[in-house]
Amino acid sequence: MRGKPFQERYVGIGLLVLGSILGGAAGAGLMLLSWGSGRSVSNGPILQTLPMTQARQMEPWQPVTNDQLDGLSPEEQANIRVYDQVNRSVVNIQTITFVRDFFNVVPEAGAGSGWVLDQQGHIVTNHHVIGESQRIEVTLANGESYRATVVGQDPPNDIAVIKIDAPPQDLFPVPFGDSSTLLVGQKVLAIGNPFGLERTLTVGVLSSLNRMLRSPETGRMIKSVIQIDAALNRGNSGGPLLDSRGQLIGMNTAILSRSGENAGIGFAVPANTIRRVVDQILQFGKVIRASASLAVTPVQGGLQVIQVEPGGAADRAGLKGWERKVIRADFTIYQVLDKSDADTIVAVEGNRVGTEDDFLSAIEEKQPGQNIEFEVVRNGQSRTVTLTLDSD
Numbered sequence: 293m294r295g296k297p298f299q300e301r302y303v304g305i306g307l308l309v310l311g312s313i314l315g316g317a318a319g320a321g322l323m324l325l326s327w328g329s330g331r332s333v334s335n336g337p338i339l340q341t342l343p344m345t346q347a348r349q350m351e352p353w354q355p356v357t358n359d360q361l362d363g364l365s366p367e368e369q370a371n372i373r374v375y376d377q378v379n380r381s382v383v384n385i386q387t388i389t390f391v392r393d394f395f396n397v398v399p400e401a402g403a404g405s406g407w408v409l410d411q412q413g414h415i416v417t418n419h420h421v422i423g424e425s426q427r428i429e430v431t432l433a434n435g436e437s438y439r440a441t442v443v444g445q446d447p448p449n450d451i452a453v454i455k456i457d458a459p460p461q462d463l464f465p466v467p468f469g470d471s472s473t474l475l476v477g478q479k480v481l482a483i484g485n486p487f488g489l490e491r492t493l494t495v496g497v498l499s500s501l502n503r504m505l506r507s508p509e510t511g512r513m514i515k516s517v518i519q520i521d522a523a524l525n526r527g528n529s530g531g532p533l534l535d536s537r538g539q540l541i542g543m544n545t546a547i548l549s550r551s552g553e554n555a556g557i558g559f560a561v562p563a564n565t566i567r568r569v570v571d572q573i574l575q576f577g578k579v580i581r582a583s584a585s586l587a588v589t590p591v592q593g594g595l596q597v598i599q600v601e602p603g604g605a606a607d608r609a610g611l612k613g614w615e616r617k618v619i620r621a622d623f624t625i626y627q628v629l630d631k632s633d634a635d636t637i638v639a640v641e642g643n644r645v646g647t648e649d650d651f652l653s654a655i656e657e658k659q660p661g662q663n664i665e666f667e668v669v670r671n672g673q674s675r676t677v678t679l680t681l682d683s684d
Contacts, residue, residue: 353380353433370536371495374481377538379491380433380464381408382483382531385417385440385454387425405484405531406430407540409453409570411460416570417530418545418561419445419452430456432463433491444573448512449565450545453573466532469539471562474498474518482522482544482558484531496522496556505546505559513649517559518542524558533560540566582658583684586611588651594638594669595651596631609679611635611668632671639667655681 356376361369387402404421408414415430422428428440438456445452475498482494500519507514520533524547533542542560572579585604588595597613600606615630637645640654641664658664660683668677 371481371493374534374536374538375483375493378466378532378534379483379493381466382406382433382485382491383408383415384431384485384488384490385415385421385530386429386431387422388427389423389425403485403488403527404529405527405544406454407466407530407532407543408463410465411463413456413458413463414443414574415440415454415456416543416566417452417454418543419447419450420545421530422452422454428454430454431490432458434462436462444577444579446569446573446579448507448510449514449561449569449579450507451543451561451566451569451573453570466534466540467538468567469535469537469541469563471516471518471541471564474501474535474541474562476500479536480518480520480522480541481534481536482520482524482528482531482560483534484524484528484544486523486525486527488527494523496520499557503559511649512652514561514565515653516562516565518562520558520560521556522558523556528558542566580660581656581684582660582662582664582681584655584664584679585682586613588637588648590647591636594636595645595648597635597637605679605682609666609677611666611677611679612670635668635670635677637666637668638674641665642667660684 356372361372364372383406385404385406389400389402390397391400392398402421402423402425404417406415406417406421409416422442422445428442429437430440431437436458438458440454440456443453443455478498480496480498482496483491486492497520498518499521501516503517503519504513504515505517506512518533518541522533524544528544529546531544532540533544535541541563543563543566544558544560546559548557548559569579583604584606585601586606587598589598590596597606597611599613600611612633612635614634617628617630619626619628637651639645640651643650643654645651645654655664658681660681663678663680666677666679668675
């Protein structure tokens with residue numbers, strides 16, 4: 293259904309700065325590309341949000357003609373054709389989140405980009421664009437705005453699926469490409485809403501493959517991330533990254549920058565990851581992952597088991613965590629955690645693990661119901677334990 297217009301308000305440009313630095317780039321923070329509201333006015337640029345349900349007067353879309361392309365270079369023609377093919381698939385997303393300050397509850401505005409998945413009204417964007425928003429509105433290329441509902445989210449991969457009730461004829465899905473075939477140096481095109489400027493095209497090359505990007509929500513590493521040099525700025529989050537055929541090869545999510553603006557180092561979640569995650573969200577409302585049903589903490593030499601879930605995979609395999617013991621001393625009774633018999637996991641499937649992310653990544657390569665081997669140490673004795681994984 294159509295929502296009521298947002299109240300117009302000024303927003304400062306907010307950044308969520310992650311606590312990780314990539315590739316030794318000292319002083320360069322990894323920054324998400326969504327807009328965050330600011331209740332205080334900064335000295336920087338101030339933009340005014342549009343009333344989101346007020347349809348803007350848009351010229352009817354007309355395809356580019358050969359006459360218009362006549363005289364342009366082949367590269368220019370290719371860029372124009374991709375934009376002409378995909379720009380109607382890109383949407384503007386604006387959100388309201390109610391947060392409590394020192395005195396009361398106040399609304400905070402945010403914004404980003406998204407793209408049309410299908411003609412049933414499913415829209416894909418970054419998880420950090422919508423977060424825990426209480427109100428989400430999507431504006432299509434024709435200027436019509438719709439209230440959106442959340443279908444499901446996957447914070448570890450920074451992916452979310454939302455849904456609007458729009459006429460199928462107004463929805464133009466982005467065709468999927470295959471991100472496993474990408475090559476460094478190939479041309480990439482990004483379309484999004486930087487600084488609220490709708491459906492802006494930027495062009496560049498694929499700078500690197502298989503980067504790892506730390507999720508702002510979970511601290512987990514997103515694998516196989518695409519690095520590009522196409523200009524991305526705040527508001528580009530959730531927009532599609534395209535190849536020269538206009539096929540989706542990724543979704544723009546972050547930049548590495550000292551200033552908070554584009555520095556030629558952008559990152560996108562690959563299309564194959566998006567396809568896998570979105571398929572599960574549409575089917576289950578979430579991503580189904582394998583689980584060992586235990587909690588661990590880093591220690592010297594590996595990961596010590598803190599707790600095992602009763603009846604879970606680790607418990608069935610005989611793993612032990614910290615034990616809570618009751619101590620009586622004179623007239624005092626108190627509890628202590630005994631770590632002496634806790635198992636320490638030093639390797640999974642023969643690969644050494646030193647961080648929780650190493651451990652979880654190894655687990656998630658498996659499916660629920662599959663077996664996995666841990667090398668564990670208890671009281672100085674090493675042994676191999678086989679678990680049958682649960683569903684998370």
